[in-house]
Amino acid sequence: MAKSIFVNLPVRDLARSRDFFSKLGFSFNEQFSSEEAASLVIDGENGIYAMLLVESYFQSFTGRDIPDTSKSCEAITCLGLDSRQEVDDIADRALAAGGQGPTEAKDHGFMYGRHFDDPDGHRWELVWMNPEGQG
Numbered sequence: 001m002a003k004s005i006f007v008n009l010p011v012r013d014l015a016r017s018r019d020f021f022s023k024l025g026f027s028f029n030e031q032f033s034s035e036e037a038a039s040l041v042i043d044g045e046n047g048i049y050a051m052l053l054v055e056s057y058f059q060s061f062t063g064r065d066i067p068d069t070s071k072s073c074e075a076i077t078c079l080g081l082d083s084r085q086e087v088d089d090i091a092d093r094a095l096a097a098g099g100q101g102p103t104e105a106k107d108h109g110f111m112y113g114r115h116f117d118d119p120d121g122h123r124w125e126l127v128w129m130n131p132e133g134q135g
Contacts, residue, residue, distance in 0.1 A: 003047050004047030004048070004049065005047065005048055005049070006049045006050070006051050007049070007050045007051070007075075007077055008050070008051045008053055008058065008061070009050055009051070009052055009053065009058075009077075009120070009122050010053055010054070010055045010058035010059075010066045010120065011052045011053065011054060011055070011119075011120045012054075012055060012119075012120055013119070014035075014036070014037075014038055014052060014054050016119055017038065017052045017118070017119060017120065018038050018052070019097075020094075020097050020098060020099070020118060020119050021040055021052075021118075023093055023096070023097035024090055024093045024094055024097065025090065025093065026040055026041060026042060027041045028040060028041060029041050029044070029049070032051075036053065036054045036056075036057040037051055037052065037053045037054070037057060038051070038052040039051055040052055042079065048079075050077070069117070069120060069121025069122060070121055073123050074122075075122075075123070076115075076123045076124075076125050077122065077123070077124050077125070078124075078125040078126075078127060079124065079125070079126055079127070080127055080128070080129060081126055081127065081128050082128070083128055084105075084112045084128050086126075086128070087105070087112060087113060087114055087126045087127065087128050088105070088114065090126055091105075091114040091115075091116055091126055094116040094118075094124070095116060098119055099116035099117060099118055099119070099124075100116065100117045101114070101115050101116035101117055102114070102115070109130065110129065110130050110133050111127055111128070111129055111130065112127065112128045112130070113125060113126060113127035113128070114126050
């Protein structure tokens with residue numbers, strides 16, 4: 001069974017991406033970072049990471065074109081958080097740091113969430129699941 005997940009995302013400006021995610025409160029594992037890649041630690045205790053790869057480096061792995069995120073969405077990276085407040089805190093920091101997205105939350109009773117697009121247009125969803133379900 002897998003012990004960790006590495007979501008690989010292409011970025012146009014690695015320094016800008018590092019700055020953006022640092023402002024959200026995330027850190028980087030410098031052991032797995034270089035001039036072409038940054039290892040974003042989302043939850044190191046649970047093995048959740050994102051590899052931010054400059055576009056040319058990303059393409060060296062895929063051999064494919066990179067989607068134009070202003071026109072399409074290649075994936076939604078969803079993070080389950082511990083509270084509604086944490087959802088709001090990270091979403092607010094993302095918007096303050098230059099992320100794009102709606103400022104209002106979606107509250108479905110059993111799930112509370114917000115989303116933002118990072119500077120490269122990648123969609124990030126932040127959710128809190130109510131442990132009491134619909135109640």
